[in-house]
Amino acid sequence: MPNLIRRFSRLLLLSFLVLFSRQIAFADEGMWPPMLINSAIFEQMKAKGFLLTPESIYSTTNPSLKDAVVLFGRGCTAEIISNQGLLLTNHHCGHGQIQSHSTIQNDYLQNGFWAKNRQEELANPGLTISILVRMEDVTQQCEAGITPAMNPKEKNDLFAANVKKVAAKSTEGTHYQAQIRPFFGGLQQWLLVYETFQDIRLVGAPPNSIGKFGGDTDNWVWPRHTGDFCLFRIYAGKDNKPAAYSPDNVPYVPKKYLPVSTTGIKEGDFTMIVGYPGRTNEYLPSYALELVTKVSNPKKIALRTKRLDIINEAMRSSQLNRIKYSSTQADIANAWKKWQGESLGMMKADAIASKQKTEERYRAFFSQKGTEGKSYLDALEDLKNGYSQLTKLSIPAQYQGEAVTANDVYAIVNTTEKLLVRNPKQMDDATRAKKLADFKAIVRSVWKDTDPAVERALFEVTISAYRKDIPDDMHSGNFLKMLEKNPFDKGQFVKTYFDEGKWFDSVYVWKLAGKVLKGDSSSLMKNPTWQLFHTLDQQFNTVFLPAYQKINGGLEKSQQTFFTGLMEMDKSRTFYPDANSTFRVAFGNVAGYTAKDGVKYDWQTHTTGISEKADTELDFMMDPSLKKKFADQNASKTGPVPVAFIASNHSTGGNSGSPVLNAKGELIGVNFDRVWEGTMSDYYFDSRICRNITCDIRYILWVIENVGNSQHLVKEMELR
Ligand code: ARG
Ligand code: GLU
Numbered sequence: 001m002p003n004l005i006r007r008f009s010r011l012l013l014l015s016f017l018v019l020f021s022r023q024i025a026f027a028d029e030g031m032w033p034p035m036l037i038n039s040a041i042f043e044q045m046k047a048k049g050f051l052l053t054p055e056s057i058y059s060t061t062n063p064s065l066k067d068a069v070v071l072f073g074r075g076c077t078a079e080i081i082s083n084q085g086l087l088l089t090n091h092h093c094g095h096g097q098i099q100s101h102s103t104i105q106n107d108y109l110q111n112g113f114w115a116k117n118r119q120e121e122l123a124n125p126g127l128t129i130s131i132l133v134r135m136e137d138v139t140q141q142c143e144a145g146i147t148p149a150m151n152p153k154e155k156n157d158l159f160a161a162n163v164k165k166v167a168a169k170s171t172e173g174t175h176y177q178a179q180i181r182p183f184f185g186g187l188q189q190w191l192l193v194y195e196t197f198q199d200i201r202l203v204g205a206p207p208n209s210i211g212k213f214g215g216d217t218d219n220w221v222w223p224r225h226t227g228d229f230c231l232f233r234i235y236a237g238k239d240n241k242p243a244a245y246s247p248d249n250v251p252y253v254p255k256k257y258l259p260v261s262t263t264g265i266k267e268g269d270f271t272m273i274v275g276y277p278g279r280t281n282e283y284l285p286s287y288a289l290e291l292v293t294k295v296s297n298p299k300k301i302a303l304r305t306k307r308l309d310i311i312n313e314a315m316r317s318s319q320l321n322r323i324k325y326s327s328t329q330a331d332i333a334n335a336w337k338k339w340q341g342e343s344l345g346m347m348k349a350d351a352i353a354s355k356q357k358t359e360e361r362y363r364a365f366f367s368q369k370g371t372e373g374k375s376y377l378d379a380l381e382d383l384k385n386g387y388s389q390l391t392k393l394s395i396p397a398q399y400q401g402e403a404v405t406a407n408d409v410y411a412i413v414n415t416t417e418k419l420l421v422r423n424p425k426q427m428d429d430a431t432r433a434k435k436l437a438d439f440k441a442i443v444r445s446v447w448k449d450t451d452p453a454v455e456r457a458l459f460e461v462t463i464s465a466y467r468k469d470i471p472d473d474m475h476s477g478n479f480l481k482m483l484e485k486n487p488f489d490k491g492q493f494v495k496t497y498f499d500e501g502k503w504f505d506s507v508y509v510w511k512l513a514g515k516v517l518k519g520d521s522s523s524l525m526k527n528p529t530w531q532l533f534h535t536l537d538q539q540f541n542t543v544f545l546p547a548y549q550k551i552n553g554g555l556e557k558s559q560q561t562f563f564t565g566l567m568e569m570d571k572s573r574t575f576y577p578d579a580n581s582t583f584r585v586a587f588g589n590v591a592g593y594t595a596k597d598g599v600k601y602d603w604q605t606h607t608t609g610i611s612e613k614a615d616t617e618l619d620f621m622m623d624p625s626l627k628k629k630f631a632d633q634n635a636s637k638t639g640p641v642p643v644a645f646i647a648s649n650h651s652t653g654g655n656s657g658s659p660v661l662n663a664k665g666e667l668i669g670v671n672f673d674r675v676w677e678g679t680m681s682d683y684y685f686d687s688r689i690c691r692n693i694t695c696d697i698r699y700i701l702w703v704i705e706n707v708g709n710s711q712h713l714v715k716e717m718e719l720r
Pocket of ligand 1: 092215216219220330331333334653656672673674
């Protein structure tokens with residue numbers, strides 16, 4: 001080869017490598033709204049193996065994935081897997097429903113639940129699923145008429161009026177619901193139109209020893225052996241449209257359902273996750289990450305540890321408490337463990353240093369630009385100052401949730417207070433009776449899932465942490481006076497503010513509610529628990545929240561400018577908006593990872609691993625007959641069944657229950673978690689270690705057939 005050509009080709013290779021390494025840095029990162037899949041992103045998908053088109057993901061004219069992948073309840077994803085509205089999601093997403101149907105006699109958490117036929121499928125009042133009809137950028141309509149000359153209130157008012165108009169117009173003459181959501185930190189507004197179904201019935205759930213196998217010990221950790229799935233069914237009116245629950249409703253016939261792949265996967269295969277990821281913060285400056293890892297995570301973790309000690313002990317010693325606290329415990333423990341992994345992961349991946357490097361580059365880039373760069377540089381300075389001011393307010397603001405309203409007794413007090421109306425005399429008897437009945441239903445539902453002694457102990461640890469973790473000079477004078485008169489150390493505080501409140505005494509609470517409904521609030525206001533919560537609420541609403549909002553509101557604007565600057569600086573990169581519980585896809589490949597020096601994880605687990613873990617710890621306890629089923633399967637001719645696999649899909653909370661699809665759009669599993677080293681991906685995605693964990697569809701089918709004995713459900717599906 002002539003020298004010149006050789007030199008030229010080396011140059012080409014070099015520039016290719018430079019280009020390529022930038023691609024690698026972002027490879028797999030991103031949760032894409034379908035309309036942002038431009039040709040560059042689509043090329044990346046194809047390079048990874050994707051065989052379909054963007055229109056197969058989202059189309060308003062033809063059936064597409066958006067018609068089969070739905071928003072489940074308040075924050076999970078589910079997918080339709082038959083032409084009779086059969087829905088697949090995570091066990092932990094249906095956990096609340098499974099718990100609500102469970103009693104000591106019929107403990108579906110412990111034993112599983114399998115409807116043998118349609119009549120046995122169980123209704124779930126309050127549970128809805130939403131199917132996306134369409135989504136579009138409506139920034140211009142929302143900002144119509146807003147001029148720089150307007151003051152903030154005028155701007156806000158016009159904006160709110162525009163939003164209302166756009167939403168109303170988009171659903172005119174339909175039974176749909178519209179939502180308008182900020183994207184890219186508020187730089188854009190998008191319209192989302194949904195069709196919402198209200199009759200969603202429980203079809204099947206494995207026992208906890210499968211659906212929650214490994215519990216908190218294995219949560220957020222790989223290798224994993226949880227069969228984290230359960231089945232529901234969407235019911236509709238005879239016209240196939242949403243309808244309130246009725247025994248006459250019929251299974252919904254979807255526009256599209258997902259075919260199921262039984263052929264298996266191998267390392268490197270293309271994978272795609274579709275669903276409703278909740279919230280990420282990928283574009284925050286280093287200062288925000290410092291606040292999260294050094295201040296807010298450690299404090300919140302410590303307080304939740306105390307609460308969990310109490311709840312776990314209560315659940316260990318009573319089957320009734322095990323049912324009562326099942327969902328509460330899972331919720332508290334889930335974030336508690338995630339925050340620990342998140343802080344660790346950010347330290348290990350040097351996330352703060354990496355953000356600092358980007359900020360150095362940003363400062364250098366905009367310093368060169370003279371006056372044009374000034375606002376960008378100012379924005380980063382504002383963020384630096386803002387986050388330092390927020391440091392002091394972060395715990396007071398977050399403890400309103402973590403330490404005050406986290407108490408179930410707070411919910412009862414608050415529900416009672418809501419009975420107060422402005423003109424009680426004008427209320428007719430029927431309305432009053434209805435209000436009282438609704439009130440009783442809510443309070444009974446709180447009592448059903450709580451135990452007074454446990455609540456008392458939780459009250460004590462949360463309120464004393466509130467006292468201790470918030471600096472002296474930030475507490476309200478009233479609260480300090482209460483503590484002076486009734487200190488914690490002599491047990492006097494809890495006696496006065498919990499016991500004497502009598503919120504678990506039905507005779508007292510019903511009588512009190514009756515008075516409040518008639519407009520007589522005097523007894524409520526004499527109630528010590530009410531007085532305490534009222535004081536803490538006031539401190540929050542009049543001091544902590546306004547101070548927090550004042551700083552945070554300023555930060556929002558600076559964050560937008562900072563983000564615009566990042567885009568300006570990296571013009572060749574396609575940016576994706578942070579997750580906001582809207583329809584997204586993320587793509588990647590089946591892949592193991594190196595967790596630390598000398599530790600490399602494989603990408604798949606099997607039923608042999610279940611047998612290895614079974615009965616080794618409380619979180620792995622298993623009924624002998626079930627244990628035998630696994631042993632038999634492992635020794636059988638067909639051999640061990642694949643249980644879970646990991647892939648490099650960018651996912652977050654809300655992606656629970658999301659379908660994981662192969663290159664042809666066939667279902668290969670249900671997403672349910674992330675790996676320990678990669679839980680920091682909500683702030684910082686590192687494709688070397690961030691992995692989502694998926695329950696393999698072949699295991700799900702095996703459990704439905706062999707544990708649920710529900711072959712009829714498998715027959716409904718389209719197996720490929
Ligand atoms: N970590 C998963 C998620 O974020 C699973 C949680 C359910 N399991 C549990 N042990 N709490 O939702
Ligand atoms: N388990 C999570 C959820 O409930 C999904 C895992 C994650 O946060 O990545 O959505």
